[in-house]
Amino acid sequence: GAGVSQSPSNKVTEKGKDVELRCDPISGHTALYWYRQSLGQGLEFLIYFQGNSAPDKSGLPSDRFSAERTGGSVSTLTIQRTQQEDSAVYLCASSSLRGNEQFFGPGTRLTVL
Protein backbone atom coordinates (compact mmCIF):
# COMPACT_ATOMS: atom_id res chain seq x y z
CA GLY A 1 0.00 0.00 0.00
CA ALA A 2 0.92 3.63 -0.21
CA GLY A 3 0.71 4.44 3.49
CA VAL A 4 2.51 3.48 6.69
CA SER A 5 1.47 0.06 7.92
CA GLN A 6 1.84 -1.42 11.39
CA SER A 7 1.37 -4.89 12.77
CA PRO A 8 -0.23 -6.29 14.73
CA SER A 9 -3.17 -3.91 15.07
CA ASN A 10 -3.89 -5.26 18.55
CA LYS A 11 -1.69 -7.14 20.98
CA VAL A 12 -2.68 -8.52 24.35
CA THR A 13 0.11 -9.90 26.48
CA GLU A 14 0.81 -10.93 30.02
CA LYS A 15 2.98 -8.91 32.34
CA GLY A 16 6.61 -9.95 32.02
CA LYS A 17 6.41 -11.15 28.41
CA ASP A 18 8.35 -9.56 25.53
CA VAL A 19 6.56 -8.02 22.55
CA GLU A 20 7.63 -6.90 19.09
CA LEU A 21 5.80 -4.26 17.12
CA ARG A 22 6.44 -3.78 13.42
CA CYS A 23 6.33 -0.71 11.21
CA ASP A 24 6.55 -0.52 7.40
CA PRO A 25 7.14 3.11 6.40
CA ILE A 26 6.28 4.74 3.11
CA SER A 27 8.75 3.63 0.46
CA GLY A 28 11.54 6.14 0.03
CA HIS A 29 10.99 7.91 3.34
CA THR A 30 14.31 8.22 5.14
CA ALA A 31 12.95 9.35 8.50
CA LEU A 32 11.02 7.04 10.81
CA TYR A 33 9.52 7.81 14.22
CA TRP A 34 7.92 5.86 17.04
CA TYR A 35 5.47 7.49 19.45
CA ARG A 36 3.11 6.13 22.04
CA GLN A 37 -0.27 7.47 23.09
CA SER A 38 -1.88 6.59 26.37
CA LEU A 39 -5.64 6.91 26.81
CA GLY A 40 -6.71 10.54 26.47
CA GLN A 41 -3.13 11.76 26.19
CA GLY A 42 -1.04 13.34 23.49
CA LEU A 43 1.69 11.55 21.63
CA GLU A 44 4.91 10.83 23.48
CA PHE A 45 8.07 10.63 21.37
CA LEU A 46 10.07 7.42 21.71
CA ILE A 47 12.74 7.15 19.01
CA TYR A 48 13.72 8.62 15.63
CA PHE A 49 15.71 7.08 12.78
CA GLN A 50 17.20 9.08 9.92
CA GLY A 51 18.99 7.21 7.18
CA ASN A 52 22.25 5.74 8.40
CA SER A 53 22.68 8.27 11.21
CA ALA A 54 22.67 7.27 14.86
CA PRO A 55 19.06 7.20 16.07
CA ASP A 56 17.69 9.69 18.58
CA LYS A 57 16.72 7.42 21.48
CA SER A 58 16.06 10.22 23.94
CA GLY A 59 12.37 9.34 24.36
CA LEU A 60 12.72 5.67 25.28
CA PRO A 61 11.28 5.42 28.83
CA SER A 62 13.53 2.61 30.07
CA ASP A 63 16.12 0.10 28.93
CA ARG A 64 13.31 -2.41 28.43
CA PHE A 65 12.49 -0.52 25.22
CA SER A 66 14.59 -0.86 22.09
CA ALA A 67 14.09 -0.38 18.37
CA GLU A 68 15.92 -1.14 15.21
CA ARG A 69 15.53 -0.27 11.59
CA THR A 70 16.87 -2.77 9.13
CA GLY A 71 17.99 -1.78 5.66
CA GLY A 72 16.69 1.72 6.13
CA SER A 73 13.11 0.52 5.83
CA VAL A 74 11.16 -1.71 8.21
CA SER A 75 11.43 -0.97 11.92
CA THR A 76 10.73 -3.11 14.96
CA LEU A 77 10.02 -1.77 18.44
CA THR A 78 10.72 -4.33 21.17
CA ILE A 79 9.48 -4.09 24.73
CA GLN A 80 11.01 -6.59 27.14
CA ARG A 81 9.42 -7.74 30.39
CA THR A 82 6.25 -5.76 29.72
CA GLN A 83 4.56 -3.90 32.55
CA GLN A 84 0.95 -2.76 32.85
CA GLU A 85 2.01 0.87 32.42
CA ASP A 86 3.28 -0.05 28.95
CA SER A 87 -0.33 -0.41 27.80
CA ALA A 88 -0.91 2.23 25.12
CA VAL A 89 -1.26 2.73 21.39
CA TYR A 90 2.14 2.66 19.69
CA LEU A 91 2.25 4.80 16.57
CA CYS A 92 4.83 4.79 13.84
CA ALA A 93 5.34 7.63 11.37
CA SER A 94 7.63 8.34 8.46
CA SER A 95 8.62 11.44 6.53
CA SER A 96 10.64 12.20 3.45
CA LEU A 97 12.90 14.57 5.33
CA ARG A 98 13.41 15.65 8.92
CA GLY A 99 11.01 18.49 9.68
CA ASN A 100 8.52 17.64 6.98
CA GLU A 101 5.02 16.41 7.59
CA GLN A 102 4.86 13.02 9.21
CA PHE A 103 2.65 10.25 7.87
CA PHE A 104 1.29 8.05 10.62
CA GLY A 105 0.30 4.43 10.62
CA PRO A 106 -2.90 3.21 12.29
CA GLY A 107 -1.05 2.17 15.43
CA THR A 108 -0.73 -0.99 17.51
CA ARG A 109 -2.90 -1.14 20.61
CA LEU A 110 -0.91 -2.93 23.31
CA THR A 111 -2.67 -4.24 26.40
CA VAL A 112 -0.60 -5.73 29.19
CA LEU A 113 -2.63 -7.81 31.62
Next chain:
Amino acid sequence: SQKIEQNSEALNIQEGKTATLTCNYTNYSPAYLQWYRQDPGRGPVFLLLIRENEKEKRKERLKVTFDTTLKQSLFHITASQPADSATYLCALGKRSSNTGKLIFGQGTTLQVKP
Protein backbone atom coordinates in the same frame (compact mmCIF):
# COMPACT_ATOMS: atom_id res chain seq x y z
CA SER B 1 10.59 21.69 31.59
CA GLN B 2 9.10 21.97 28.11
CA LYS B 3 5.35 22.25 28.14
CA ILE B 4 2.68 22.49 25.46
CA GLU B 5 -0.86 23.38 26.43
CA GLN B 6 -3.98 23.03 24.34
CA ASN B 7 -7.57 23.69 25.39
CA SER B 8 -8.23 20.74 27.67
CA GLU B 9 -11.98 21.06 27.43
CA ALA B 10 -13.85 20.03 24.31
CA LEU B 11 -14.88 22.84 22.00
CA ASN B 12 -18.51 22.70 20.89
CA ILE B 13 -19.62 25.00 18.08
CA GLN B 14 -22.48 25.32 15.64
CA GLU B 15 -22.06 24.38 12.00
CA GLY B 16 -20.99 27.32 9.87
CA LYS B 17 -19.16 29.12 12.69
CA THR B 18 -15.39 29.55 12.97
CA ALA B 19 -13.59 27.24 15.38
CA THR B 20 -10.46 28.61 17.05
CA LEU B 21 -8.06 26.28 18.82
CA THR B 22 -5.14 27.45 20.93
CA CYS B 23 -1.68 26.01 21.44
CA ASN B 24 0.62 27.61 24.01
CA TYR B 25 4.13 26.52 24.85
CA THR B 26 6.80 27.31 27.42
CA ASN B 27 10.53 26.63 27.77
CA TYR B 28 10.84 25.84 24.09
CA SER B 29 12.08 27.58 20.96
CA PRO B 30 10.54 25.71 18.06
CA ALA B 31 11.78 26.08 14.52
CA TYR B 32 8.37 25.06 13.23
CA LEU B 33 4.93 24.04 14.40
CA GLN B 34 2.57 21.51 12.88
CA TRP B 35 -1.12 20.81 13.31
CA TYR B 36 -2.61 17.34 12.99
CA ARG B 37 -6.12 15.94 13.03
CA GLN B 38 -6.85 12.65 14.81
CA ASP B 39 -10.06 10.66 14.55
CA PRO B 40 -10.89 7.95 17.12
CA GLY B 41 -8.90 4.78 16.58
CA ARG B 42 -6.77 6.32 13.83
CA GLY B 43 -3.32 7.79 13.54
CA PRO B 44 -2.92 11.58 13.26
CA VAL B 45 -3.18 13.20 9.84
CA PHE B 46 -1.05 16.23 8.93
CA LEU B 47 -2.88 19.48 8.24
CA LEU B 48 -0.50 22.47 8.24
CA LEU B 49 3.07 23.41 8.99
CA ILE B 50 4.22 26.93 9.89
CA ARG B 51 7.83 27.98 10.44
CA GLU B 52 9.19 30.39 13.04
CA ASN B 53 9.69 33.16 10.48
CA GLU B 54 6.08 32.92 9.24
CA LYS B 55 3.16 34.70 10.86
CA GLU B 56 0.28 33.01 9.10
CA LYS B 57 -0.48 30.06 6.83
CA ARG B 58 -3.71 29.20 5.04
CA LYS B 59 -5.05 26.10 3.35
CA GLU B 60 -8.63 26.07 2.12
CA ARG B 61 -10.81 26.63 5.24
CA LEU B 62 -7.84 26.32 7.61
CA LYS B 63 -5.66 29.10 8.95
CA VAL B 64 -2.83 28.91 11.44
CA THR B 65 -0.94 31.75 13.09
CA PHE B 66 2.34 31.57 14.95
CA ASP B 67 3.46 34.20 17.45
CA THR B 68 6.93 33.38 18.79
CA THR B 69 6.78 36.34 21.18
CA LEU B 70 3.58 35.18 22.82
CA LYS B 71 4.68 31.54 22.35
CA GLN B 72 1.32 30.73 20.88
CA SER B 73 -0.31 29.30 17.79
CA LEU B 74 -3.94 29.68 16.85
CA PHE B 75 -5.68 27.25 14.51
CA HIS B 76 -8.87 28.38 12.80
CA ILE B 77 -11.44 26.39 10.85
CA THR B 78 -13.86 28.67 9.03
CA ALA B 79 -17.35 27.62 7.90
CA SER B 80 -17.06 24.57 10.14
CA GLN B 81 -18.86 21.35 9.24
CA PRO B 82 -19.86 18.31 11.32
CA ALA B 83 -17.17 16.38 9.41
CA ASP B 84 -14.58 18.64 11.06
CA SER B 85 -15.39 17.01 14.41
CA ALA B 86 -12.16 15.39 15.63
CA THR B 87 -9.25 15.91 17.99
CA TYR B 88 -6.68 18.45 16.83
CA LEU B 89 -3.06 18.18 17.94
CA CYS B 90 -0.35 20.80 17.77
CA ALA B 91 3.25 19.67 17.61
CA LEU B 92 6.53 21.56 17.90
CA GLY B 93 9.73 20.79 16.06
CA LYS B 94 13.17 21.86 17.12
CA ARG B 95 15.97 23.42 15.11
CA SER B 96 18.47 20.62 15.36
CA SER B 97 20.86 18.73 13.21
CA ASN B 98 20.20 15.34 14.70
CA THR B 99 16.52 14.92 15.41
CA GLY B 100 13.21 15.39 13.70
CA LYS B 101 11.10 14.47 16.70
CA LEU B 102 7.91 16.39 17.39
CA ILE B 103 6.67 17.35 20.84
CA PHE B 104 2.87 17.03 20.87
CA GLY B 105 0.21 18.74 22.92
CA GLN B 106 -2.59 16.68 24.42
CA GLY B 107 -5.04 17.82 21.77
CA THR B 108 -8.36 19.61 21.73
CA THR B 109 -11.55 17.80 20.81
CA LEU B 110 -13.80 19.77 18.49
CA GLN B 111 -17.49 18.93 18.12
CA VAL B 112 -19.39 20.71 15.34
CA LYS B 113 -23.13 20.44 15.75
CA PRO B 114 -25.42 20.56 12.69
